[in-house]
Amino acid sequence: MVKQKWQDVYSKNKEKLFIPLIIAVLFLSAYVLLIQVTKPESYQAKLFSVSEKTIRSPQTVVDTKKTAEEKRKASEEIEDVYVFNRETAENQVAFMQSIFDYIDEVRTETASAEKKAKKEADENNAAAPKKITDASKLASFKSKLVGDHAGNITENVSDATFINLLNASQTDLKAIQDQVITEVEETMESRIRETNLNTKKVQARDDIELSQMPSRYKTTAKSLVTNAIIPNETVDAEQTKARKKEAAENVVPEKILQGQVIVQEGQIIDRETYRQLDLLNLINQKMPIKQYAGYAFLILALFLLLYFYTKKRKYPPKKRQQTMLIFTSVYVTTLVFLLVIRFLESANLMNIAFIFPAAFMPIILKILLNERYAFFGVIVVGVTSLFIFESDTTSIMNVLMVAFILLSGLTGVVALKDYSRRIMIFQTGLIVGAMNVIYAILLLAINNSILFSLNALQVIFYAFIGGIGSFMLGLALIPLFETMFGLLTTSRLIELANPNHPLLKKILMKAPGTYHHSMMVANLAESCADEIGANSLLVRVGCFYHDIGKTLRPPFFVENQLHGINPHDRLTPKQSRDIILAHTKDGADILKENHMPQPIIDIARMHHGTTVLKYFYFKEKEANPEILESEFRYSGPKPPTKEIAIINIADSVEAAVRSCEMPTKEKISTIIDGIIRERILDGQFTECDISLKEIEIIRETLKRTLNGIYHQRIQYPDDSKGETK
Template sequence: MQKRHVTEWWQSAKKKRLYVSLLFIAIIVLSYFLLIQLTKPESYNVQLFSVAEKTIRSPQTVEDTKKTEEEQQKAMDAVPDVYTHNRETGQNRVALVESLFDYVNEVNKEASEQDKENAEKAEKENKAAPAATTIDEKVKMLKSKLSDNVSEKMTTGLSDNVFRTLLEASSEDLNTVEKGIVDELTKIMDESIRDDNLNSVKVEARDDIELSSIPSAYKDVAKSIISYAIIPNETYNKEQTEERKKEAAQAVSPVKILQGQVIVQEGQIVDRESYRQLKLLHLLDQKMPVKQYLGYGLFVLALAGLLYFFTKKQNYPKKKAQQRVLIFSSIYVIMLLVLWVIRILEAADLNNIAFLFPAALAPMMAKILLNEKYAFLSLIYVTVTSLFVFQSDSTSAINLLVSVFILLSGLASISMLKDYSKRSAILQSGLWVGLFNMLFITFLLMINNSTILSSTYLLSILYGFVGGFGSFVIGIGLIPLFETVFGVLTTSRLVELASPNHPLLKKILMKAPGTYHHSMMVANLAEACADQIGANSLLVRVGCFYHDIGKTLRPPYFVENQLQGINPHDRLTPKQSRDIILAHTTDGAEILKENHMPQPIIDIAAQHHGTTLLKYFYYKEKETNPEVTEAEFRYPGPKPQTTEVAIINIADSVEAAVRACAEPTKEKIQAIVDGIIQDRLLDRQFSECEITLAEIEVIRKTLNTTLNGIYHQRIQYPDDQKGDQKNEAARN
């Protein structure tokens, strides 16, 4: 099996979509793993209670969840329990005491009435007067009433002596005792009484009773009653307490380990707290939290999605869009690999080695291989990625400093790179970018209040110059690889192909000199037209050089290579001549493919005649075969797919027609140009490219002006002068 070149694989039609999709997915996966490796925290071989060999700082800002939980617990513990004060409790206790005295009065009254009634009855019956109701009977009556009418069991809370003393007291004393107890109870129950201060409140109340106006004989009874009556009037509110504790915990700010914060100082003992923080930061195991892995995955997918939609918005043909996506993605992967190298150098404790990073490489390659829009997009991608990558043992200020440097260096690269048709011009741009990098590093370090004119500073600006100039040196080496792998055509590649020393151009010159001259003339015409409408004039010129290379297989069968009076087609049928003429487009494309020429040049060779009709041989065949169709005598195409091919399509036919004209005048040239353009439009040859009618009009005027300059009427010399000129020409 014949070995196929990589550009032929790229041009394969059947499986290209699958290959492109798989390659793009592979690039995304590779970018993800490279980014993970770049952002994975550095691992330290540190043992608990060992002496730290170097100062270890936090590579990122993370929340110390354990410390946060401890602070939240402290805040919750500081929240006092919430109690609900019930004013009805005090009122109920006062009512309870008042009911006690009411029942004492009631029992005394009933007993007195009963004694009186018994005495009257005995007197009527001439009997001896019965004994009065004893105190024990009154106590019994009082306890019975209290048990029946009071929900609370006062009979067990108060002793019989209390009841007996109250029942034996006079009404006057009883009222005094009641008033003293009620007043004190009302005052006490208005205060906050809980289980934890109940005893102290009772003691205070008994002390107040001792100092009150209650007769001394009843003070002990009053103390017992008020001590019994006082109960807690505030109850624990669990819901409100939990809510306040929750609010207090939420109000605690998360405890964070800040990026750049010193975890352990060189020479210090690694205690339990420092060791715990090292584990939390994954500085002992080189692991990251799962959410960080997921976050970087989403980040890479976001970059891929933005690239896809950015390319789609440019309205490129599908094939070209796929090519640009893969080129851009490959450049990004290369930058990740370079970042990896820089991180390895950082691990060697080289100060400010990050300034060696070739920040100008991605924008430079994207501008040359794609365009300026992609250059800016690549700069954004690399700058954003650097914010995640440069998070080693430095502070966030240094990280930001490096990212700003990358942004400025990339902008300088895009601005300074203007002429990239020659390697010397590219290197000159690299020299300027290197000088700008030195300036950028100088003022960035000054802004960061770093020491100027120190060895670290001088080394940093040296890194900047090497990184800037080296970006362009590396780019010059990588661009040919991209040209080969992706079949992309750059300005420098076009300049190389335009060299007369190119083997294929030499082949055309040696085998088909007439075709070579014709190609040069077409190149001049087409280039002038492309310049006027803003097309790629260099691509047009170089494409013209090679567009008729298929004629080198059978040079004599094309009029520009025929010797005077000898036409091989005179011995062939129209169909045989047709096959030879039509084949030069497909033959040319095959020759260019075999020589690994860029796809745009191959497309020009295949499309420069579109599907136009080979009129001369068609009508000649029609004379003997009326059934013949136009489709049999049309070029295989396809029609011109780009503006550049459309220009060559017109210029090629115009140059051949004007050259065949015996005495081209301004009027004849204009008629030829107008006729060919009108024929192409009516034949819808430009229906698949983006050329506009306004651009075609500019092309028409440009061709007329250029051809009139070439075929201007010469001065009519006398016959003897003509003869002298002919002799002079013969001698030359």
């Protein structure tokens, strides 16, 4: 009753309540634990009071305020770096040249148009045509201007200037062009910044004023030149920043050295002295803000790593949330153990840290999640312990303790193989305890400690107890975690494997062929799971229920068809497709209605992945060549776990071999090779962590098992009946 109530609350509120709760518990628990690290001695010093004792710096720290001030001064002394851009000058000269080219084009077009109009008037004895207006010529000229420069020059240069150029004689226009181009080219060759831009423009206008150009065109030329001259030397922000940064980095940091006298006994604590004491955290037992922030970011970093790693696994949202909840809950439990050990250390229990159950979190994660999360858990515990056991006086032992925790955790992950039986978990605990003893001796030797002493024996004893304790705690708490999160336990799987289960009876009564097929697939898949170290019990039970969706329409599946009657003969390929493809969804719905565990539901829904229903696809393609293959694929998703991948292969192999007439060793091998090759090429195993080596083991296991089932029998004559044995 309590279990169901907990699971109902979890199902309804996990998104709104549990994920924020995970974050809150994780941060609060880690904070309570990590801030207990040894603090420096504090003094009740007050500003402008007389120091009652000589205060020295307990450590070497950088005086950030003074250092920052020196860096700022050094950076400000560096002037901006300017870069001369020769292309700017070339572009401006080219643009001025293009303006005069456009003037020539308009003048030529105007003369040609007027000449043509006059000729037509003479031929028709008409009145002489009007000359093309300045406005028309100006419009034609502006239409030829394109780009950003065009907008600038038409805004900054008056229309009268362009009309003067359009109406100038060829000789005058040539003189203006030569003077303008020369002046722009010569001026832009010099370095021009925003600070001296106006000076350069005034010099250019003075040069034009003193030139031999007709005076009536000097204003026009000045206008063009003034617009053409722009800065060609700009601040290089990157180089300037780099030089300022280099100057700042070359500043030697101002430091308060360890042992340095901050204030002598009897001296007045002035503002500078008080600031230094505050910097060293020697006032009012205050821990610096940056240390609080550091712990916050440490925990945040661990949580984000967990989040993105879980997201990368491409789990469904429900599975992802459950995974994160399990991991963080186990982590918080581990933090509690660390806090207890730290408390015992403060009670002067020497070497008690070695009793810490370092393998607890990894083995719990391996059993409840998978091996990858277990290794991730080893790293998380190791990083956390680095701060938990931190001590200024025992820094070497701190390093040894972290090394011991990492080694013990890794050993727990590697040593734990078969965790379907509780006794195997306990036996693994003995192995880890023995290895902990070896690690403790090695670390003591590295630390040059006396191996034959009471202290060393104490370390060895605690290490052994810690190894066994990890697994004893695991045995005690695994059922609690399984109950809290509705996980599929070994006992629950054994219960579901009982042939008297109502759903198995339903399959047997409504679809006996499917029942027999499921039993055969279970045998094959279980053998494969055993060989590659997957959860064989889950595979077997999952196979029992994987085709339960066929009980809704048994005759439409070949194993349930009797007397050669096939109802698909009366249906179109698309109708047949809909019925066949629906059995995965129907099966998942039936299992969900009967409150079956999620892994069993996932097997029923995903065991075909996104494979193609080839028979009906090709049958439909004969009538409709345009039909898409995707329309005849199972909805998936692709198998996300090794267990479902094994069932995916074994299900198809069993059906194919069963439908084969007189299966021989060669035929069986060909069928298995073909199905596996087809699955790999179709990308059916891209979402799970099964390796090619494991697939090869599955291939050989299927061949060996099926050859044992379908071995060729030798016929013996029976004198009385002639029967074959």
